[in-house]
Amino acid sequence: MLMAAKQLAVNARDPPTYQTYSTHSHSLSEAIKRLVSSIREGAPGHKECDNAIQQLNLALHDLDQASLAAVGQSLSIRGDGSLQMHQQQLINCARQLLEHIEPIRNAAKGEAENLGHLVTSATSYLEPLKSGAVACASRTHNSKLQMALLDQSKTVVESMQNLLIAAKEAGGNSKATHAHEAVDETSDGAREMLQELIQTLEDTASSSGLVSVLVDNLTKAITKIDARVPPKDGLSFVDYQTDMVKLAKQIARTAQEMMSKSLTNVQELGGLANLLARDYNSLANDCHGAVHTSTNPQIGGKIKTAVQQLGNSCIDLVTEAGNLQCNPNDTYAKRDLNERARKVLENVSNVLAALQSGSKGTQACINAASTVSGIIGDLDTTIMFATAGTLNADPDESFNDHRENILKTAKALVEDTKTLVAGAAANQEHLASAAQNAVMTITKLADCVKHGAASLGSEQSEAQVLLINAVKDVASALADLISATKNASGKSVQDTSMSTLKDSAKVMVTNVTSLLKTVKTVEDEAARGTQALESSIEAIGQEMRVYASTERVEKKLTPDELVLVTKPITIATAKAVAAGNSCRQEDVIVAANMGRKAIFDLLRACKGVAATVDEDHLKRRILGAGNNCGIAYKELLEQINLIIQRPTGENKLLMGTISKRVAAAISDIVQSAEAVKGNEWADPHDPTVIAENELLSAANSIEAAARKLSQLQPRQHPKQADEGLHFDEQILDAAKSIAAATTALVKAASMAQRELVAQGKIGATRADFAEDSEWSQGLVSAARRVAAATHNLCDAANAMVQGQASEEKLISSAKQVASSTAQLLVACKVKADPNSVAMHRLQNAGNAVKRATEVLVREAQKVKEWTYEETVTVDQRMVTGMAQLIMAQEDILIKERELESARKKLELIRKAKYKDRPMEYDSTDSGTDF
Numbered sequence: 001m002l003m004a005a006k007q008l009a010v011n012a013r014d015p016p017t018y019q020t021y022s023t024h025s026h027s028l029s030e031a032i033k034r035l036v037s038s039i040r041e042g043a044p045g046h047k048e049c050d051n052a053i054q055q056l057n058l059a060l061h062d063l064d065q066a067s068l069a070a071v072g073q074s075l076s077i078r079g080d081g082s083l084q085m086h087q088q089q090l091i092n093c094a095r096q097l098l099e100h101i102e103p104i105r106n107a108a109k110g111e112a113e114n115l116g117h118l119v120t121s122a123t124s125y126l127e128p129l130k131s132g133a134v135a136c137a138s139r140t141h142n143s144k145l146q147m148a149l150l151d152q153s154k155t156v157v158e159s160m161q162n163l164l165i166a167a168k169e170a171g172g173n174s175k176a177t178h179a180h181e182a183v184d185e186t187s188d189g190a191r192e193m194l195q196e197l198i199q200t201l202e203d204t205a206s207s208s209g210l211v212s213v214l215v216d217n218l219t220k221a222i223t224k225i226d227a228r229v230p231p232k233d234g235l236s237f238v239d240y241q242t243d244m245v246k247l248a249k250q251i252a253r254t255a256q257e258m259m260s261k262s263l264t265n266v267q268e269l270g271g272l273a274n275l276l277a278r279d280y281n282s283l284a285n286d287c288h289g290a291v292h293t294s295t296n297p298q299i300g301g302k303i304k305t306a307v308q309q310l311g312n313s314c315i316d317l318v319t320e321a322g323n324l325q326c327n328p329n330d331t332y333a334k335r336d337l338n339e340r341a342r343k344v345l346e347n348v349s350n351v352l353a354a355l356q357s358g359s360k361g362t363q364a365c366i367n368a369a370s371t372v373s374g375i376i377g378d379l380d381t382t383i384m385f386a387t388a389g390t391l392n393a394d395p396d397e398s399f400n401d402h403r404e405n406i407l408k409t410a411k412a413l414v415e416d417t418k419t420l421v422a423g424a425a426a427n428q429e430h431l432a433s434a435a436q437n438a439v440m441t442i443t444k445l446a447d448c449v450k451h452g453a454a455s456l457g458s459e460q461s462e463a464q465v466l467l468i469n470a471v472k473d474v475a476s477a478l479a480d481l482i483s484a485t486k487n488a489s490g491k492s493v494q495d496t497s498m499s500t501l502k503d504s505a506k507v508m509v510t511n512v513t514s515l516l517k518t519v520k521t522v523e524d525e526a527a528r529g530t531q532a533l534e535s536s537i538e539a540i541g542q543e544m545r546v547y548a549s550t551e552r553v554e555k556k557l558t559p560d561e562l563v564l565v566t567k568p569i570t571i572a573t574a575k576a577v578a579a580g581n582s583c584r585q586e587d588v589i590v591a592a593n594m595g596r597k598a599i600f601d602l603l604r605a606c607k608g609v610a611a612t613v614d615e616d617h618l619k620r621r622i623l624g625a626g627n628n629c630g631i632a633y634k635e636l637l638e639q640i641n642l643i644i645q646r647p648t649g650e651n652k653l654l655m656g657t658i659s660k661r662v663a664a665a666i667s668d669i670v671q672s673a674e675a676v677k678g679n680e681w682a683d684p685h686d687p688t689v690i691a692e693n694e695l696l697s698a699a700n701s702i703e704a705a706a707r708k709l710s711q712l713q714p715r716q717h718p719k720q721a722d723e724g725l726h727f728d729e730q731i732l733d734a735a736k737s738i739a740a741a742t743t744a745l746v747k748a749a750s751m752a753q754r755e756l757v758a759q760g761k762i763g764a765t766r767a768d769f770a771e772d773s774e775w776s777q778g779l780v781s782a783a784r785r786v787a788a789a790t791h792n793l794c795d796a797a798n799a800m801v802q803g804q805a806s807e808e809k810l811i812s813s814a815k816q817v818a819s820s821t822a823q824l825l826v827a828c829k830v831k832a833d834p835n836s837v838a839m840h841r842l843q844n845a846g847n848a849v850k851r852a853t854e855v856l857v858r859e860a861q862k863v864k865e866w867t868y869e870e871t872v873t874v875d876q877r878m879v880t881g882m883a884q885l886i887m888a889q890e891d892i893l894i895k896e897r898e899l900e901s902a903r904k905k906l907e908l909i910r911k912a913k914y915k916d917r918p919m920e921y922d923s924t925d926s927g928t929d930f
Contacts, residue, residue, distance in 0.1 A: 001028050045107070045115030049168035052123040056161040059130040063154045066134045070146050079135035086139065090132035091201045091213050093125045097160065098194045100125075104167055105187040109180050112172025119164060126157065136201075145204065152197045159190040189614075202274050214277040214318045221284035222311040225304055231289040238362050238486055240290035241355050244307075245366050247283040248351050251276060251314070255344040258321060262337050266328040269321040280314050283307060283351075290355075299357060306354040310347040316340045361423065361431030365486035368435040372479040375446050379472040382450055386464035391454050399523055402452035406519050409445040410512055413474070416441050417512075420481065421505050424488040424498075431489055435482060442478050446471055449515075456522070462589045463522050466532045469593065470511075470518040473539050477508040480546075507542055514538060529585030532592040533641045540599050540634045547603045547627065557608035559673035562622075565605040566666045568598035569629065573636065573662045580640040580655045583647055588640065595637065599630050606669070613676055622672045629665035636662060785820035793817050 001024035008014075008021045069075040079086060100122040107115040133153035140146045163186040170179040202213055254276045261268045287307040294300035317340040324333040356363040385391045416438040423431035449471040453464040484504040488497040514535050521527045572595035579587035606626030610619045636658045643651045796813040825843070 001025050043171045044112040045119055045172060046168060048116040048119045048123075049164050052119050052126075052164050053161060053168075055123055055126060056157055056164070059126055059157050060154060060161075062130055063133065063150060063157065066137060067147070067150045067154070070137060070143070070150060073143075075138050075146070078138045079131060081135075083136060083139040086132050086135040087201055087204065088213060089128060090136055091198060093129035093132060094156070094194050094198050094201070096125045097122060097129065097156075098191065098198070101163070101187055101191045101194070104163065105183055107172055108167035108170040108183045110172060110174035115167060115172045119167070122160070126160070129153065130157070148200065149204075152193070152200060156190070156193045156197050159186065159193040162186040163190045199278075202277075203271060212322075214273055215315055217277050218280060218311055218315045218318065221281045222308050225284050225287050225291070225308060227288060230292040231285075235289060235293070236487075237290055237293040237295070238359070238489070240286045240293060241359060241362060242366055242486070243286045244283060244290060244355060245352065245363070247279050247286065248310075248348050248355075250279050251283065251310070252345055252348040254279065255317060255341040255348075258317065259338050259341045262321075262324060262334050266324055269325055273318045273321045276314055277318060280311060284311065299354070302357065303351070303354045306347065306351040310344065310351055313340065313343045313347045317344050359428060359489075361428035361435070362486050362489055364432035364435040365482050365489075368439045369479055369482045369486075371439050372442060372475055372482065375443060376472060376475050376479065379446060379450075379468055379475065382453070383465055383468050383472070386453065386458075386461050386468060389458045389461045391461070391464055392458050397451075397455040399452055399455045402448055402455055403519060405448045406445070406452055407516065409441060409448055410474075410515055410519075413438070413441045413445055413478075414509065414512055417478070417481065417505065417508050420485055421501060424485045424491075424501055428489075431485070435485070438478060438482070442475055446475065452519075462532075462586065462593060463528055465593045466528060466535065466589060467518055467522050469539070469596065470515040470535055473511045473535070473542075474508070474515050477504070477511045477542075480504045481508050510538065511542075525585055527585075529588035529592070530641065530644060532589040533637055533644075536592040536596040537634055537637050537641070539596055540630060540637070543600055543603060544627070544630050544634070547607070547630070551607075553607050553611040554604055555608050556611050557605050558612075559609055559677045562605045562609045562673045563670055565598075565602050566669055568594070569602055569633070569662070569666055572598045573633065573659055576633075576636055576640060577655065577659050580643045580652060583644055588644065591640070592637065595633055599633055602626060602669075603630060609673065609676060618672065618675055622669070622676070625665060625668040625672050629662060629669060632658060632661040632665050786817070786824050789813065789817040789820040 001021065004017065004021040004024050007017050011017055066075060066078075100118060103114070104118050104122065107118050130153065133149060137146045137149050140149065163183070166179065166182040166186045170176050170183050173179075202217075254272055258269055258272045258276070261272060284307060287304060291300040291304050294303070317337065320333065320337040320340045324330065324337050327333050352363075382391065416434065420431075420434040420438050423434040449467060453467045456463050456467070458464075481501075481504040484497065484501040488495065488501040491497050518528075518531055518535060521531045572591065575587070575594055576591040579591040603626055606622050610622045613619045613622065636655065639651065639655045639658055643655060793810075793813040793816075796810045799809070
């Protein structure tokens with residue numbers, strides 16, 4: 001190319017020379033491409049990643065086939081050995097893969113020489129993981145657990161596949177930063193999926209009495225404490241101490257519950273043992289961090305020894321729990337378990353003592369925060385009673401009897417607060433004393449306020465709620481102050497925790513001041529509405545600051561629960577607008593109290609849902625929508641406060657504008673919840689959703705009844721030379737056929753309903769349900785009847801083969817199944833396409849139920865005819881023969897009277913059932929009820 005370029009430079013207009021240059025430059029370009037391709041293909045780990053991805057595709061195919069077989073209930077037993085053996089194999093493989101995640105991440109981002117070996121090593125566990133998952137599923141009788149296990153295994157394989165694809169792209173190149181983000185995301189996803197699979201397997205294994213997995217976990221956790229590598233989470237000793245106290249108390253509660261369950265319900269010991277092992281694993285991780293961050297090596301060693309001893313006692317307790325599950329009636333095993341549990345409780349006390357010996361003050365703050373949290377919960381309960389109008393006091397009491405005590409105790413709490421703040425810079429003994437005094441004072445103050453609120457009387461329930469909310473705000477501020485004091489203990493003045501402590505102290509003083517104002521104005525009907533507004537505005541403002549500054553999540557929630565929480569906001573907004581228009585103090589105090597609680601619940605729900613979302617943009621959208629709603633509602637309350645002072649038309653017009661902003665924020669929250677749910681989004685109030693859930697619930701109920709029926713055996717008859725003894729087996733087989741057929745019927749009805757929604761014959765939104773809701777309720781009613789009738793059939797079959805019921809009851813139960821099936825078929829046929837696939841399946845399932853019912857009735861009638869073949873000996877003597885005739889006629893009259901009474905009873909039952917039906921309801925129009 002260079003030679004051609006030289007010639008081209010001499011004669012730039014010569015076409016042959018230019019053509020020669022183009023040919024050589026094209027050859028060079030192709031050679032460079034081949035070189036780059038060869039470099040990429042020969043890069044370290046590239047070939048291994050390709051082979052691993054191919055193996056993962058094969059594993060996914062096998063798991064998909066197993067899932068299809070499981071759906072069709074045709075998954076045969078795979079592999080040799082027991083369920084416990086395959087569970088152990090699956091857990092071990094999942095753990096090994098989990099241990100490979102971090103090394104593969106590091107190798108993909110900058111250690112190319114290790115990538116190939118690590119990928120090959122990880123891939124070696126995929127085949128046993130796949131085979132173990134299929135073997136476990138094939139030995140699992142519960143269809144839900146079976147599908148959950150296969151689905152989670154597929155998710156694990158898919159996440160590992162994504163990780164290897166990202167690792168292949170990164171190739172161990174530290175400069176390929178554009179590919180590192182994908183490696184981090186896929187690594188986190190694979191780790192999360194593996195942890196979920198391991199947790200599911202451990203729960204299943206422990207419930208079946210297999211504790212060797214838990215013992216291995218506890219042993220590894222104990223050895224982890226001695227690791228020399230310091231933690232990388234950046235937490236302080238106080239943070240580790242707080243978490244360790246919480247976990248140690250949880251372990252103690254679990255051990256106590258295991259003692260009680262050993263006497264009442266041994267089957268629950270497996271789940272409790274699994275919970276114990278999980279909590280101890282977290283405790284061991286925190287202990288490792290506490291030992292490395294402790295300023296006193298002696299204290300660190302004491303804590304480590306106490307936690308390791310606790311681990312050994314937990315191993316003994318878990319082992320005894322497994323022994324007791326294998327021998328539920330062994331009294332010696334129960335006694336040993338109780339002894340091991342008491343040893344665990346003793347070692348928990350040793351751990352808490354070791355933690356307290358190093359930091360008496362911070363430990364006192366932890367205990368104080370726990371006590372204050374209990375006080376807040378008690379106040380929430382009191383608010384519920386007050387809202388319901390059931391918070392009453394003695395008739396002779398008045399609020400004046402309690403006002404002075406409340407004011408005096410509140411002032412004492414302010415002094416304790418000053419001492420507590422000063423204790424952050426003092427020694428541990430001073431801090432411990434200040435925390436204990438503050439807890440004693442807030443306990444006394446809460447009791448005084450509760451008695452004072454009760455003295456107001458239940459006719460002033462909103463005033464009661466206002467007063468209790470005020471002291472609850474004080475308790476919440478004290479809890480935050482105690483936490484800030486604990487974190488600031490021993491820190492320098494320039495540390496950020498000191499500024500947090502100052503802010504918490506200011507909030508505490510503000511809330512105490514608000515309590516004093518509330519106490520002085522609570523009996524003034526002309527002012528307490530305004531005070532309620534001011535208190536709610538301040539409380540919402542404080543909650544908004546906490547919402548924006550902390551990432552703490554109390555409880556993870558679903559998008560459906562978030563949507564349900566928006567309803568109280570809508571009601572509170574309407575109440576607030578009505579209060580702004582009327583300016584009545586009673587309306588204002590109701591709006592303030594209701595809106596305050598609704599906003600608090602909404603903010604917690606937004607955080608709870610955001611914690612379950614992986615996408616950053618969705619998480620920010622949810623949190624932002626919750627923040628906008630809180631700000632808008634706070635401005636609405638401020639505007640109402642302004643209207644009370646100056647009720648002008650302009651102010652009321654602005655109130656309407658702000659209320660529209662609240663509505664827009666609520667709409668944004670609902671849309672965010674829909675985005676989180678994705679294609680699976682459904683309105684929880686949608687009648688078709690309710691109907692589908694009821695159908696699936698009915699199907700599950702029928703499956704449970706069928707499993708119960710499959711365990712029944714014919715009663716044992718004395719050996720007789722009679723060929724009629726095979727009827728019980730035939731009746732049981734017929735009953736089992738009905739249970740299986742009704743299961744298929746209800747599932748087919750659910751598919752038919754989905755098809756109707758997809759075709760638009762049943763609306764997918766709540767707005768168009770004037771007609772469809774009646775149909776959906778008919779479908780729900782019919783599905784419930786099918787499930788109930790099937791359960792009655794199983795009970796009747798059980799009672800009959802055990803000789804405890806008559807054949808008439810079995811025949812009646814079978815006919816009730818047939819009747820309920822007909823109702824369900826009619827309910828589904830109202831709008832369905834008769835030529836659709838789902839409708840054909842529904843009709844086939846209905847015919848199967850009809851045939852199975854006919855078989856059962858026929859077999860039962862055979863038994864009935866065989867049973868009633870009686871021989872009568874007629875007495876030939878005149879007197880006794882006539883007496884025999886009279887007795888027979890008497891029996892006939894008695895039976896006829898009983899028959900007439902039974903018919904009247906049935907008529908009354910039907911009248912009572914349908915007497916409350918609305919007059920405009922016409923069952924002939926919908927065909928959904930009979």
